[in-house]
Amino acid sequence: MSEESERSPNPGAPGTSRRDFLTQIGGGACAVAGVGSLVVTLDYLKPKVLFEPPTVFRAGSAVDYPEGTVRFNREQRAYVIGGGGGVFALSAVCTHLGCITRYLSDEKAIACPCHGSRFDLEGNVVHGPAPRPLPWLEVTADAAGNLVVDSSIIIPHGKVTRA
Amino acid sequence: MSPSPELHVVESTDPLAVPRRVALVRPDTRPTVRRGDERYVMTFPHLIVREVILFQAVVIALSLAAIVFDAPLEGIANPIETPNPAKAPWYFLGLQELLHYFPPIVAGVLLPGLVVLLLAVIPYARINLTAGPLWASGGKRTALALAAVTAALFALFAVFGCWPIAVPTLLTAAAMFAARGGARGGRLRRALAQVTLPEWIMTWFVVIATLLTVIGTFFRGPGWAFVWPWSGAI
Amino acid sequence: MADWLRGSAVYRSIVRHGTADTNRNRSLVIFENLFLHVHPVKVREKTLRFSHTYWLGGVTLVSSLVLIATGILLMFYYHPSVPQAYRDMKELNYVVDNGLFLRNLHRWAAHLMVFGAFLHMLRVFYHRAYRPPRQFNWVVGIILLILTLFLSYTGYLLPWDQLAFWGVSVGTNMAKEAPLVGEGIRFLLLGGNVVSENALLRFYVLHCVVLPVALLLFLSVHIWRIRKDGGVQGPPSDVDDPRPEESA
Ligand code: HEM
Ligand code: FES
Numbered sequence: 001m002s003e004e005s006e007r008s009p010n011p012g013a014p015g016t017s018r019r020d021f022l023t024q025i026g027g028g029a030c031a032v033a034g035v036g037s038l039v040v041t042l043d044y045l046k047p048k049v050l051f052e053p054p055t056v057f058r059a060g061s062a063v064d065y066p067e068g069t070v071r072f073n074r075e076q077r078a079y080v081i082g083g084g085g086g087v088f089a090l091s092a093v094c095t096h097l098g099c100i101t102r103y104l105s106d107e108k109a110i111a112c113p114c115h116g117s118r119f120d121l122e123g124n125v126v127h128g129p130a131p132r133p134l135p136w137l138e139v140t141a142d143a144a145g146n147l148v149v150d151s152s153i154i155i156p157h158g159k160v161t162r163a
Numbered sequence: 164m165s166p167s168p169e170l171h172v173v174e175s176t177d178p179l180a181v182p183r184r185v186a187l188v189r190p191d192t193r194p195t196v197r198r199g200d201e202r203y204v205m206t207f208p209h210l211i212v213r214e215v216i217l218f219q220a221v222v223i224a225l226s227l228a229a230i231v232f233d234a235p236l237e238g239i240a241n242p243i244e245t246p247n248p249a250k251a252p253w254y255f256l257g258l259q260e261l262l263h264y265f266p267p268i269v270a271g272v273l274l275p276g277l278v279v280l281l282l283a284v285i286p287y288a289r290i291n292l293t294a295g296p297l298w299a300s301g302g303k304r305t306a307l308a309l310a311a312v313t314a315a316l317f318a319l320f321a322v323f324g325c326w327p328i329a330v331p332t333l334l335t336a337a338a339m340f341a342a343r344g345g346a347r348g349g350r351l352r353r354a355l356a357q358v359t360l361p362e363w364i365m366t367w368f369v370v371i372a373t374l375l376t377v378i379g380t381f382f383r384g385p386g387w388a389f390v391w392p393w394s395g396a397i
Numbered sequence: 398m399a400d401w402l403r404g405s406a407v408y409r410s411i412v413r414h415g416t417a418d419t420n421r422n423r424s425l426v427i428f429e430n431l432f433l434h435v436h437p438v439k440v441r442e443k444t445l446r447f448s449h450t451y452w453l454g455g456v457t458l459v460s461s462l463v464l465i466a467t468g469i470l471l472m473f474y475y476h477p478s479v480p481q482a483y484r485d486m487k488e489l490n491y492v493v494d495n496g497l498f499l500r501n502l503h504r505w506a507a508h509l510m511v512f513g514a515f516l517h518m519l520r521v522f523y524h525r526a527y528r529p530p531r532q533f534n535w536v537v538g539i540i541l542l543i544l545t546l547f548l549s550y551t552g553y554l555l556p557w558d559q560l561a562f563w564g565v566s567v568g569t570n571m572a573k574e575a576p577l578v579g580e581g582i583r584f585l586l587l588g589g590n591v592v593s594e595n596a597l598l599r600f601y602v603l604h605c606v607v608l609p610v611a612l613l614l615f616l617s618v619h620i621w622r623i624r625k626d627g628g629v630q631g632p633p634s635d636v637d638d639p640r641p642e643e644s645a
Contacts, residue, residue: 047588047595074243097267097570099563100245113247114567115263116387131266179420202442207417207426210440211433217452221459225509229501236490239483240562242591249563252553254511254546259567271571272579283539285522286532365522 055152062087062145062162070103070121078137078151079103079110081121086162089137089149090123096130110134123157133157247385256379257372263387264325278368285361294359298343309339327374335367435620441628449631453520457513457545460506461616465609467503475555477601479594482557507549514545526630534622537615544612551604557597565600566592 057076065071065082072079072092077100079090090110092101099114109126110119117128124133138153139161147161204210237246251259261270285291297305313336320329338355345352358366384390402408403416414425424438443449474493475485489496518538521527527535554565569587573579588595623629 042585045585045588050589050595052589052591052593077243097262097271097567099249099567100243102247111386113245113386114249114563115259129263129266203439204442204445205420205423206436206438206440207423207433209442209445210436211426213445213452214455217455218459218462221456221509222463225460225463225502225506228505229498232501232505233490233497234501234504235558235560236486236556237559239480240557240559240592242562244559245563246559249567250560251564251568252549253508254515254549255564255568258571262571267571267574268576272575279539279543282518283536286527286529286535291525292528362523365519369519 056148056150059087059089059139059147059149062141062147065147070105072103073149076149076151078149080139080147080149083121084158084160086160087139087141087147088160089139089151090134091137091151091154092134094130095125095132095134096128101134248383248387250379250383253376253380256383257375260327260375260379260383261325264323288361291361294361296357297339297360297363298345298356302343306340306343309336327378328371331367331370331374335363335370339363435624437624437628443631443635444629446631449635450629451516451520453513453517457510457517458616458620460510460513461612463506464503464510467499467506468605468609470499471503472605477555477598479557479597482555482597486556486558507552510545511549514542518542524631524635525633531622531626531630534619534626537619537622540615541612541619544608544615548604548608548612551600551608554592554597554600555604562592565596569596 053075055076057073057078059071059073059080065080065087067082067085069082070079071081077092079092081088081090092110093099094101094112094114094117096112096115096117099112101110101112101117101119103110108121110121110123111117112119112128112130115129117130118126119130119134120126122133123136125131135154136157136159138150138155140148140150141161142148250256258270258275261274264270265274313332316332317329320326320332342352342355342358345354345356348356381392382389413429414422417423417426427433427436427438471489474489474496476482486500489500491497521535521538550565550568554561569583569592572583572586575582584590586596586599587593588599
């Protein structure tokens, strides 16, 4: 690229002319600036405060949930279910692509309208494209038996809360 | 390089004569130079008028459609209530139909990504530039390979119960075999015999994409269950 | 009247050539005009045949022009906020003069553009018009197709009705499944974890500014390249020999 006469004796990098060296420095600086502004822009685009609905809600008292009761909380997109000798909560958001499932009371099943997934009342996939069971949500009961569900905390499958 | 032929310059008296360019064509030159004697016409009016007519035709057709058919507008968005069925716009219904058969990572990421990638590299893949008719070279090996690939694809899609892909795969392969030796057959078979492998693959893709889209659009009802379009359950 | 207009100093200052009655003036029509000079002055007669292109690229181009025109008009009434966006749709449908017509036009032109681009791609493929030297224009075409799909998709959310909301919810959940980057992309796209007002605003900016600008850029390259690559190429029979013979 450069002519022989411009080749300066550079002990650090033999064979690199001053022009090549400056070009590399310049190009490198542009690349660093480019990557830097990209990172900063991406960070800018990431919201820092979200005004999304609260994830903690009250679900009444444990005595409201005899074995086999299924209550659907629309706002919180969760089922609170009496079973297994206590109470547990299931997310109603289909694990496939996020549609809101429905409880079919006559079939004792949870079905998704979007691509036809079906779940049993413990959240296990009966069939359909859903890849995972419906997550169990944390349920806590105070001394008086009042239930509080936190839909942001996912607990292991089968961990029933007893009041 | 051979020496250039001798050239004579003749002055034309015909005012409408189109001057002809004389060029030395080398294999690596740009494509604008063609061998044949081509007729050229003035862009204005010939092309411009056609473009204006096209513009008018499309605008008129769209306006008529806009007068007759109304764009849909449903109830206000409600994050709690999923409509049943919830459908994407038609050009994504093929994809949504795929989601019914395959895990999301396959149907939503892998397959579409693969399609886009394959489409993008078409002009850079040697086979697309050099392929002749599929059966041009006799083709015992072609037949074997085709049968093997078809069987593998069919098995793969059948395992997932994805008949809208599995069945067209079989049909396409059948058509490909029907083209074999078609050069001496009727008109249809002669046309089929000319089709190259990339064209067969594209046709296979188009058939499947269309079928999936049509099924997703017209044959899916509540719970993404199969319905007949005339059963009114859409 | 028309003659007087053509003779006027103002008209002559804009259009320097006379009426297009000679080949010279017809050439000037093309190359003295910023927009028309994407064309050469003369075209191969064959390329005007219907079966050469089926005018599919043209149909797609015209739909995109219709979309830009109607889209700008719709923007005058649209607020990208919840629930005002939905109310604006109702207003356009029932209150604004010709609002429904414009909405319909925008919607059907969008469908036509997707459909047209797809068919155009198929015609280019089966005509093998992606061969050298048109490889790069094919890739530009694929980018245009993807941009077209994204434009439709972002536009789909804007009415903020049930169709819009769930179509976009399902679609963005699909993105979530992409390994490693999926969650991040979805979060950036929606500006949150769920489809909400942030998502509406982001889709609005993408739909009305970012994607159209990108589309216009690539469209310019696409159209310019057609001429640079030697004009449109029709069916394979149009190219008598893709490689000029080695020997003269
Ligand atoms: C936004 C969408 C697009 C528009 C508005 C558009 C517009 C056009 C127009 C007006 C032409 C002139 C010839 C014709 O009408 O066929 C053309 C040619 C071409 N287009 Fe597109 N196009 C679009 C998308 C695509 C796509 C998706 C592809 C392929 C992947 C593509 C590849 C090409 C190629 C290779 C040519 C040159 C064809 C030839 O020389 O015969 N374009 N395009
Ligand atoms: S979102 Fe529930 S089955 Fe797809």
